[in-house]
Amino acid sequence: MSNVIEIPFETTLLVRDTCLCLHVQRAARALARRFDEALRPLELTNGQFSLMMSLNRPEPAAMGPVATLLAIDQTTLTAALKPLTRRGWVTILPNPRDRRARLLSLTPSGKAVLAAAVPIWKVTHAEVEARLPDGNADRLRRDLLALS
Amino acid sequence: MSNVIEIPFETTLLVRDTCLCLHVQRAARALARRFDEALRPLELTNGQFSLMMSLNRPEPAAMGPVATLLAIDQTTLTAALKPLTRRGWVTILPNPRDRRARLLSLTPSGKAVLAAAVPIWKVTHAEVEARLPDGNADRLRRDLLALS
DNA sequence: GACAAATAGATTGATATCAATATTAGTAAA
DNA sequence: TTTACTAATATTGATATCAATCTATTTGTC
Helix, strand or coil, X not given: CCCCCCXXXXXXXXXXXXXXXXXXXHHHHHHHHHHHHHHHHXXXXXXXXXXXXXXXXXXXXXXXXXXXXXXXXHHHHHHHHHHHHHCCCEEEEEECXXXXXXXXXXXXXXXXXXXXXXXXXXXXXXXXXXXXXXXXXXXXXHHHHHHC | CCCCCCCCHHHHHHHHHHCHHHHHHHHHHHHHHHHHHHHHHHCCCHHHHHHHHHCCXXXXXXXXXXXXXXXXXXXXXXXXXXXXXXXXXXXXXXXXXXEEEEEEEECHHHXXXXXXXXXXXXXXXXXXXXXXXXXXXXXXXXXXXXXX
């Protein structure tokens, strides 16, 4: 006798149509592709843009708070910094006050790339925001923050 | 003379607080971690769960529509199938009607894993949905679909 | 001060993601 | 039927992501 467990197709449709995780992943991939494409002339991805923008501070940033801000694992941040330091856009210096810590800073060329990216971000973001059904981006941001 | 381009800190704050791409990526990572953790006893990730659930159809699925449904690149789907076929959860067969195409199916053990994942998904999803400020998940799903 | 516990990052290994490109097969036009 | 085009999928290379684990350093307690 065959004892294959069958999941009702209705369950599949339920997950497909309601799963917030799937909905968010889909939107994340679509938005990433859109911003990546727009930023491609600068050889910058959406994630690199967000990371570098988060480093644009009066004082150099430590890694922990940056990872928390971006909601990425600390090991992901370590990896993400490699292509940026290799291109000379970000510097990693030891923190004299705490020799475990590192201080992250944008270099002048990093700031130049980031400055060039800002108008691209503005245009792309305006296009994306215009797609929202009723233009209520604040509400969407609030919902997304609640999930983070 | 120093010609370093400085991006106003206000711009950084603006991007940090308004960028929908960043907001969605953050929520995507947080939700992925949450579902990955809940599904870990089954050695299943959120993405593998979504993929396998999308394969639970009356007829075997072709790759193109599955990639479109998940909003992933076709090459990503090819890669994502490898650990699933290796574990014997998914089979990839040639399509006799079109020898370019492949037909994707869940195996009995794949269905068993997926069936075990469904109650975990239900509990986790209910917890996530409860975090929404006003409980209006439909509105959030509509917004996310508009961005996909 | 010594020692335990906590903290900051780095490394490794596995999977995820996409652009660019290649391969194979179906399709349509000449 | 040959030729051009289109469609479905695979491969490669680079980066992204996280769990598990490791090292170095700081902090707190006695």
